[in-house]
Amino acid sequence: MTGLRDTLQPYVSDGSVAGAVGLLARGDRIDVQAVGALDADGTTPMARDSIFRIASLTKPVVAAAVLMLIEDGKLAYDDPIGTWLPELASPVVVRTPAAPVDDVVPAARPITVGDLLTSRAGYGFASDFSLPAVAPLFEDVQKDGLHPQHLSPPDVWLATLARIPLLYQPGETWLYNTSSDLQGVLIARVTGGTLPDFLAERLFEPLGMTDTGFVVPADKRNRFASYYRTGSEGGLELVDAPDGQWSRMPAFPSGAGGLVSTADDWLAFARLILAGGTAGSRRLLSADAVRRMTTNHLTEAQRETGALFLEGQGWGYGGSVDIARVDPWNVPGRYGWVGGTGTSAHLVPSTGSVALFLSQQEMAGPTTPPLLRDFWRYAAEAGADS
Template identity: 35%
Template sequence: MTALNPGSPEGSGMSGAALQRIDDHLKRRYIDAGRFPGTQLMVYRRGNLVHNSVQGFADLERRVALKDDTIFRIYSMTKPITSVAFMILVEQGLVALDEPVHKYIPEWKNLGVFQAGTAPAFMTKPPTRPMQIIDLLRHTSGLTYGFQQRTNVDAAYRDKQIGTLDPAGTLDSMIASLADIPLEFSPGEAWNYSVSTDVIGYLVGKISGISFEQFLKERIFNPLGMADTDFLVPADKAQRLAACYNATVGGMMSARSPDAKSGLTLQDDPAKSPFLSLPSFISGGGGLCSTAADYLTFCQALLNGGERGGVRLIGPKTLALMTTNHLPGNRDLPDMSRSMFAEATYAGIGFGLGFSVTMDPAKTLIAGSPGEYAWGGAATTSFWIDPAEDLITIFMTQVIPSSAYPIRRELRTMIYAAITESNL
C-alpha cells in the first residue's frame, strides 16, 4: 500500500467534526441499513490526508472486515488512467488528437451510421466526418455500450458481448467485431457513454509497440508505486479482494436474494472471482482493481500538475487540456447526451479527455468549483479532484449499479460543507 501523509482536518482548512458526520451518515444510512457492505472514504487537502475512514465489511458472507488495504474493482475509474496513458503518447508526438481513427484501425474506414434494421442487416448512411481520436477520449465517437439497452446497435453489442461487465474475446476481436456494427450517430454530433476508452487502450498498445497492460505498469503503476493496481488480483493478495454486490432498491427484493433484510445480492464472490486471473479482454474502460491508497497516489500526481515524488506522468499543459470541456459548442452532458447511463448526469458538467469537468457549479445545484474533474465506476466507486480547493476525494464500496443511491451527490455536499477555509 502507498505510504500516506496524515494531517489534521483543521490544519488543512476543514472541520473534523463535519467529516465525522459523513462517517456517521455512511454508517447509519448505508451500512447499517444494508445498502452498502462497507465503505472507505479518503479526503486529501493542502498536501495532507485529512480523513481516512474504513467501515463495515469487505465480504458480508464471510464477515471479513473492510480494511485500509482492501482491493476494489474500480471499473470505469480505469478510464482516467487509460486516458493519461494515451496522452503520454500524444506528448511524445506519436499520435495527434485530430487524426482519424481509421489511420490506426483501417478496417473502420467505412463505418456507417445506423439508419434502420437489425444485425446483420443494418441500413446505414455515411458519417458527416470520420471518427477522430478526440472522439474516443470524450465519448463522441458514435460507439456505445451493450448495457445501454436503447437501440438495435446496443443489441448487436450484447450479441457479441461487447461493452458488458463480462466482455468476451480480446481487444483485437472487439476491434474486428466493431467493424461490422454501425455507429449510433456521426462522430461529434452527440455524447454517448461507450467502449471508446477500451479502443483507446487498444491504440496505446498498437502505437507504443508493447501490450497495453505492460505500458500501464512501466509508465504509470511502477513509477508511482501503485503496487496494488492491476487487471488481476494475484494469489498472494486474493484474501484482500472485496466481494461485490447487486443493490436491491425500494424494498423490492431480487428473486436471487436469500436475505430480504440486507438489500444486497452477491454479484462476485472474491473466492472465485474472474479478477483472480488475467482476463483475455484487457479493458482500458473498466478492467482494473485497485486500493483507495493507490488511486489517491494517481490523483495526487494529477493535482500536482502531472507529477508526484519526482515522477512525471504528463505535463501540466497537457493535463489542463484534458480537464477542459471538449464537448462541441461548450455544451454540457445533459444537453448533448444520448446515453441512458453515465457516471455523471448533472447539468453544468461537461466532459474533457477522460474526465467529467464542472463548468458551472450553480447549474449542478451542488457545491463545488469550476474546473473540478471526476469520474466513477459501476460498483459505486468515485473520485473527484478540485484544483481550486487543493482537494481530492476517493470513495470506495462494491455495489452495482452506481446509480442505485444518490451517494455521490451527498458526499459532494457534505465534503464541501466541511471546508472551513476556502481557497476561492
C-alpha cells in the same frame, strides 16, 4: 458537522452495502475511513488498503496513457484511428439515431484520436437504450464489461465492433463508454504490446500504484472485496468473489472499466493530475495535457444528449467536468467520474482537494445512489469548512 465515518456507517448498518472506504485529501491532510467488511458475512474488516473493482474510474487512467503517447510523438489528436485500427478506417453511420441498423450512410470523416478522448467517436450509449444501433453494441461488445473473463480478445472484440454502425457521425455528440475501450485497444496497437504492460510501466510503477491492475494475485486476495448487487428480494446478492473474475488476466483488458485499485493508489494518480503532470521530480505529463484532460470539451447540445449519465456536467478526457454548481456538492472545475461497481473519484484543481469513495455494491443504473450523494455532500461541506 458529522464526520466521514458517521456519513458512511449507516449504510453498512442498514445492510445497503457490506463495506466502503472514503478518503478526503487536501494537501498533506488526509481523512480516510473504512467501514464494514470485505464481504457480507463480516468476516474480514474493511481497511484503508482494501482492493476494489473500480470500474469506470479506469477511464481517466487510460486517457492519461493516451496523452502520454501523444507527447511521445506516436499519436496526434487529429490522427485518424484507422491508421492503427484499420477495422474502423471506413465506418458507416445509421441514417438517424432511430434508424434500423441496415439503414446506413458513410461516415462524413474518419474517427480521430481526439474523438476517442472526448468520447465523441460515434459509438456508445446515449440516454435512449432502445435505439436500434445500441442493442448490438450492448449485447455483442459491452454487455459483460464488469465480467472481464467473458470478453473476447482485442482483435476479435474490435472485429465485432466494426460490424456495428456508428450511432452518430464522428465528433457529433458525446456517447458513453465505448471510446474508452477503444483507447485501450489503440494503446496496445500503437505500442505493439499490451495495455496492462504500458500502464504498469508508464503510470503504476512511477506513481507507486502497487495494487492497481487488471488482475489480483493470490497473495493479495485477502484484501480484495467481494462484489454485490441488491437481490430481487432485497439484501446483498454475490456477483463476484475474490477468486472469481479478477483472479487471472482477462483476454480483453478493458480500458473503460477493467482495473482494480485502492484508495491510496488512486490518490497517487489524482495527485499527479493536481500537480500538473509531475510526480516528485519526474514529469509524466505536460501541464498542457493535464489542462486538456480536465477541461470541458462538450457543447450544451452534446451534454444534453448524454444527460442520463452527465447530469448537467461537461466532459474532459476520461472524466466529467463540473461547469456550474447544479447541486450543493458540485464545484465548478471539479474533474472525475463514478464507476458502476459503486465507486467515485473527483479532484478540484483550484483547491488541490480529492474525494474518493470505494464500495463493492453494483449501481442499479446511471442514477447516483443515496450513499454516494451523501458522500459528495459531506466532501463539499468539509471542503467549505477547511
